[in-house]
Amino acid sequence: MIHAISPIGSFSDPEYLRILQELMKLGIAPSGNKVVDKGKLERAKEELVQKIQNKEFEQQKRELQIQPLEAAKEIDKSRLEELRPGAMTVAELNRLYFGIV
Secondary structure, eight states: OOOOOOHHHHTTOHHHHHHHHHHHHTTOOOOSOHHHHHHHHHHHHHHHHHHHHHHHHHHHHHHHHHHHHHHHHHHHHHHHHHHHHHHHHHHHHHHHHHTOO
């Protein structure tokens, strides 16, 4: 049996009204068919969830890439601190050697 959805009948269906409102919030034009619009809404929600998950994944990936760089900077700083006394000694020797006061 084929059922036609009349515009008048569709506005008395609270579920379809909710679907229409959500479609409009997402900027999607409704077709006027409850089944088609419900499918559109489900696909749009799936796409949004996928976009959010991809965004979160990319953010986590960036954070993981930044952490090793920050750790390397800390190692470089500690290494420079270790080398500093030697560098100061070399500088003092150069001043004495070249007669720089």
